[in-house]
């Protein structure tokens with residue numbers, strides 16, 4: 131590194147090589163910094179080995195399912211209402227050896243018809259919980275639709291589904307989470323798991339043949 135600044139008037143001779151030396155020094159420093167940062171990321175990655183978290187709906191039953199159709203003389207925009215109680219088992223699997231998860235706020239929604247707009251049948255909050263490393267937790271969710279407003283079109287489709295003995299709904303889990311790595315908490319993240327289609331049989335025996343539905347996960 132150049133120790134003394136060039137004297138005034140002396141720039142003509144010594145200035146150029148000196149400037150080149152300074153430039154070289156800066157480039158070297160930048161390269162070393164980038165390499166060290168890359169190495170730090172690589173070591174962190176190798177030590178933590180983050181793996182995606184899996185979510186799935188593993189059981190689903192519906193009880194007290196009832197659709198009130200719109201009045202027959204109503205216009206095309208008239209709404210209908212739905213009563214139902216959904217009992218869902220929602221499995222969260224954290225395969226990570228070094229990452230635990232704090233679920234600070236959890237909400238489940240049961241929706242009908244992926245179309246636009248999807249009809250909201252039921253919303254249910256779940257208690258906050260902490261998921262340790264390498265852990266599988268099953269949450270029992272009871273989501274109740276109490277005279278949920280749905281469009282007349284959705285009501286007709288729901289009644290048609292019910293006649294076939296099963297309804298296909300979507301389950302959306304939203305959560306505010308914090309990850310904990312080696313005792314250090316990360317920032318807060320929004321987590322969303324979307325599970326579709328969750329086909330729920332209306333007959334009591336249908337619960338036994340339920341097929342696990344894996345969920346798409348987005349973290350932002």
Ligand SMILES: *[C@@H]1O[C@H](CO)[C@@H](O)[C@H](O)[C@H]1NC(C)=O
Pocket residue numbers: 196197198211212213276277
């Ligand atoms: C839904 O339940 C409410 C009372 O909780 C009742 O007034 C309404 O008639 C029910 N609707 C249907 C479709 O059963």
Ligand SMILES: *[C@@H]1O[C@H](CO)[C@@H](O)[C@H](O)[C@H]1NC(C)=O
Pocket residue numbers: 205206207
């Ligand atoms: C139904 O809704 C659409 C759009 O919201 C509106 O343009 C139309 O006038 C409504 N029809 C009736 C019969 O209210």
Ligand SMILES: *[C@@H]1O[C@H](CO)[C@@H](O)[C@H](O)[C@H]1NC(C)=O
Pocket residue numbers: 260261262264265266267
């Ligand atoms: C997962 O964590 C919960 C809460 O700490 C605990 O009750 C449960 O037994 C754990 N399950 C497994 C498979 O380790």
Ligand SMILES: *[C@@H]1O[C@H](CO)[C@@H](O)[C@H](O)[C@H]1NC(C)=O
Pocket residue numbers: 209277279
């Ligand atoms: C359902 O829709 C009707 C008619 O649009 C409205 O009067 C009623 O308040 C709505 N109910 C709920 C729970 O949003």
